[in-house]
Amino acid sequence: MVSETVQVSGHIIDSLILPKILDEIIDLNGTFEIVELAIGKRKMDTSAARLKVSAPSHAMLQIILKRLARLGATSVALKDAQVVRARKAGVFPASFYSTTNLPTFVRSRGRWIPVERIEMDCGIVLDVSRRRAVCVPMVHVRQGDVVVCGTAGIKVVPLERSRQHDVFQFMGSAVSSEKPKAQLIAEVAKAMRAMKRAKRKILIVGGPAIVHTGGGPALARLIEAGFVQVLFGGNGLATHDIESALFGTSLGIDVAHGRAARDGHDHHMRAINLVRDCGGIRQAVRRRLLKRCIMHSCVTRRIPFVLAGSIRDDGPLPDVITDTLKAQDEMRRHVNGVGLAVMISSTLHAIATGNLLPATVKTICVDINPAVVTKLADRGTFQGIGIVSDAASFLRELCLALRLSPR
Amino acid sequence: MCRPTYYTIAYEINPWMNVQRQANHSRAVRQWEALYALLTRRLNVSVQLLRPVRGLPDLVFTANAGLVWEHTLIRSNFRYPQRQGEEAVIERHFRQRGFQVERLPRTFNFEGEGDALWVGEALLLGFRFRSDAQAHEHLSRLLRCRVLPLELVDRRFYHLDTCFCPLSGTAALWYPKAFDRYGRTVIERCVHDLVEVPRADAMRFACNAIVAHHAVIMQAGVSTRLHRQLARRGFRVKEVDLSEFLKAGGSAKCLVLRLNSPRARAGRSSQRG
Numbered sequence: 001m002v003s004e005t006v007q008v009s010g011h012i013i014d015s016l017i018l019p020k021i022l023d024e025i026i027d028l029n030g031t032f033e034i035v036e037l038a039i040g041k042r043k044m045d046t047s048a049a050r051l052k053v054s055a056p057s058h059a060m061l062q063i064i065l066k067r068l069a070r071l072g073a074t075s076v077a078l079k080d081a082q083v084v085r086a087r088k089a090g091v092f093p094a095s096f097y098s099t100t101n102l103p104t105f106v107r108s109r110g111r112w113i114p115v116e117r118i119e120m121d122c123g124i125v126l127d128v129s130r131r132r133a134v135c136v137p138m139v140h141v142r143q144g145d146v147v148v149c150g151t152a153g154i155k156v157v158p159l160e161r162s163r164q165h166d167v168f169q170f171m172g173s174a175v176s177s178e179k180p181k182a183q184l185i186a187e188v189a190k191a192m193r194a195m196k197r198a199k200r201k202i203l204i205v206g207g208p209a210i211v212h213t214g215g216g217p218a219l220a221r222l223i224e225a226g227f228v229q230v231l232f233g234g235n236g237l238a239t240h241d242i243e244s245a246l247f248g249t250s251l252g253i254d255v256a257h258g259r260a261a262r263d264g265h266d267h268h269m270r271a272i273n274l275v276r277d278c279g280g281i282r283q284a285v286r287r288r289l290l291k292r293c294i295m296h297s298c299v300t301r302r303i304p305f306v307l308a309g310s311i312r313d314d315g316p317l318p319d320v321i322t323d324t325l326k327a328q329d330e331m332r333r334h335v336n337g338v339g340l341a342v343m344i345s346s347t348l349h350a351i352a353t354g355n356l357l358p359a360t361v362k363t364i365c366v367d368i369n370p371a372v373v374t375k376l377a378d379r380g381t382f383q384g385i386g387i388v389s390d391a392a393s394f395l396r397e398l399c400l401a402l403r404l405s406p407r
Numbered sequence: 408m409c410r411p412t413y414y415t416i417a418y419e420i421n422p423w424m425n426v427q428r429q430a431n432h433s434r435a436v437r438q439w440e441a442l443y444a445l446l447t448r449r450l451n452v453s454v455q456l457l458r459p460v461r462g463l464p465d466l467v468f469t470a471n472a473g474l475v476w477e478h479t480l481i482r483s484n485f486r487y488p489q490r491q492g493e494e495a496v497i498e499r500h501f502r503q504r505g506f507q508v509e510r511l512p513r514t515f516n517f518e519g520e521g522d523a524l525w526v527g528e529a530l531l532l533g534f535r536f537r538s539d540a541q542a543h544e545h546l547s548r549l550l551r552c553r554v555l556p557l558e559l560v561d562r563r564f565y566h567l568d569t570c571f572c573p574l575s576g577t578a579a580l581w582y583p584k585a586f587d588r589y590g591r592t593v594i595e596r597c598v599h600d601l602v603e604v605p606r607a608d609a610m611r612f613a614c615n616a617i618v619a620h621h622a623v624i625m626q627a628g629v630s631t632r633l634h635r636q637l638a639r640r641g642f643r644v645k646e647v648d649l650s651e652f653l654k655a656g657g658s659a660k661c662l663v664l665r666l667n668s669p670r671a672r673a674g675r676s677s678q679r680g
Contacts, residue, residue: 015555071540
């Protein structure tokens with residue numbers, strides 16, 4: 001049983017706010033104890049009540065408190081969050097509070113401050129004078145930074161179940177290769193259209209399998225139709241995409257006919273080499289050497305992309321960020337404002353992105369391997385759905401559901 | 408009132424707004440001018456004008472500027488940043504005309520006469536989608552009266568003045584489905600004579616009506632039954648087409664701010680002429 005004391009005052013009797021508060025606590029499976037109740041004598045006088053609200057779990061208590069706050073009841077005698085200054089750059093104080101990806105608030109000088117740029121597995125640095133709290137990864141904490149420690153004065157807000165039908169209501173956490181796909185993809189398309197209408201960003205995280213399976217043109221089509229605002233990937237995705245643009249092959253296999261091309265095994269190296277000679281992907285587009293497919297669409301539509309490098313990369317392309325910490329920071333920059341993330345056929349980049357996203361971002365994970373989809377769904381509390389499918393089929397169906405004409 | 412010179416649908420902050428369904432600007436201006444002419448020429452109501460500002464399309468909805476009592480304006484704290492720009496404009500206008508301007512603490516949202524309506528000596532405050540319940544205590548202290556917060560439960564009726572309209576100290580129009588049972592009980596206790604507006608009329612914002620002397624100005628096209636119910640109580644319905652403003656989730660009442668409060672004082676008759 002967890003409890004918190006709230007107070008509410010004003011014309012709470014005549015307006016039935018107090019009876020409503022008591023009814024709501026019961027309806028939400030909590031209990032209350034009236035600690036103090038002062039009722040105004042004259043019509044114009046106000047009344048005040050102090051209630052101790054209890055619930056079986058912290059999460060349920062938070063739900064009740066959030067509802068009561070809307071009715072005007074606020075918590076009393078709250079403690080500010082405990083803070084300790086970091087002694088060394090890149091090292092948190094020992095008892096630092098480690099974040100989740102749920103919306104989080106920190107209490108400072110009696111007020112709740114929202115934590116900006118919330119991300120899991122980070123610390124919270126407080127700027128007391130400017131009343132701001134920011135989520136900071138371990139590697140970026142500076143000596144002297146005021147870091148939130150312990151658990152007092154920290155409020156984590158669970159994701160609210162929407163009262164009305166939400167286009168994302170279809171998102172459960174069950175992953176199954178047996179679910180009717182057409183319906184799921186139709187819902188994904190609906191979600192993307194809603195995001196676009198609301199002018200929120202859609203992020204695509206993609207692996208090279210997109211190109212290998214022939215899904216490149218469909219993804220390029222999505223980009224050109226304005227359904228992608230950010231693209232994350234690695235050297236593999238970009239390289240094979242450029243290979244298919246220049247030679248019509250991906251890892252030497254002809255994308256249109258599925259046959260191994262003669263001497264195709266070195267096509268991707270020639271593609272990388274050509275882009276390195278130009279100085280980068282944008283330069284290759286400007287010089288009209290790269291004229292189609294995913295990366296070309298990104299450049300012509302001015303869609304930012306982050307290519308994060310790994311130890312298995314060939315080349316790599318000049319645009320690939322080989323310093324992983326710098327790559328993470330670049331990804332963080334672009335994750336701001338994202339409302340929907342679609343991860344297609346990429347374990348590494350999908351998990352890396354999942355680590356950066358706040359729980360409020362809707363996530364769709366597509367992979368041929370159910371284990372990958374489950375792994376991502378288990379990352380933590382988030383609104384996500386998994387679809388077991390190969391990349392090309394998914395992208396093609398998605399384009400159809402979005403009524404985009406095929407190329 | 409404020410001319411709709413810069414009125415447009417620039418964002419979506421209520422369920423009626425859709426940037427893909429734009430207001431026809433010249434039609435909106437004609438409709439506003441018709442309302443203005445009806446008030447000033449036919450009903451002899453004196454109207455002051457607030458200068459429109461480019462980039463503040465919803466400034467035209469002056470009911471949300473605040474709440475006026477005697478020579479004080481309790482200024483609104485808008486919930487949405489898109490309308491927060493109006494606050495400074497409103498304050499400047501009223502200060503220049505000699506009003507004292509009071510502000511509620513920034514943590515409380517309050518959207519003025521859109522959510523605060525007098526019934527006799529009590530002020531009813533709608534909360535949830537725009538104004539906060541906690542604002543009621545501050546208002547009570549400033550105005551030295553009872554303020555009853557009422558929760559609104561239908562997103563489409565997001566301000567109290569979209570679903571409740573006091574006609575006098577004892578009668579009011581309302582759309583009961585916009586409230587929960589607590590809200591309905593409180594309203595039934597405060598107002599003896601409640602005229603229930605049917606759904607079709609409510610969706611036309613019939614409750615968003617201006618009461619001036621014995622005239623009730625509302626969106627054109629409401630049912631004849633409503634006309635009759637009001638006539639029985641001594642009110643003449645004056646219809647004005649304000650459909651371009653419904654595209655932003657507003658109608659007649661939203662377009663005006665009362666400078667002489669209909670608040671009844673103890674000992675004075677609550678029936679206004």
